[in-house]
Amino acid sequence: MAAQIAKFVGFYYFPSQGEASEELIKELETNIENEKRKAANHRQENIRRRHNYLPLIVELLKTLAEEGCLVDYVNKAKTVAKERKAVKSAAGKK
Structure with missing residues (x-):
């Protein structure tokens, strides 16, 4: 993952040649920060995806x-599913 971040961060670095405007520098720095933020979000999402929620569900x-x-929750879920199916089929007939 670090290699991918370095790839994107390196993409946004601009060699200073004296002619780079302050606006361009700020834009590139903003892009670098955005890429770092995206990488952090991806890391967090991967942790969520890999977590095993099955023991929690079984205990619940x-x-x-x-x-x-x-039993009450199952019956309520069945009722809601039937209602949704009826609404969907009614919408399909129009």
Whole structure:
């Protein structure tokens, strides 16, 4: 990942030849900061994608079942799914 960041950061560096305007320098510095921010966001997103949420989901379902709420939630989800399907099929017939 660091190599990719260096590639993008290097892309935005401009060799100083004395004729580079302050505007151009500020724009390039802004672009560098944007690329660094994007890389940080990508790193965070990759961490989220790789995390195993399955144990959390299993424990949540176990807890809901022990409290007797799981059946109610399943029935409610079925009702909502039927309503959405009815609305979708009604919209398709128009």
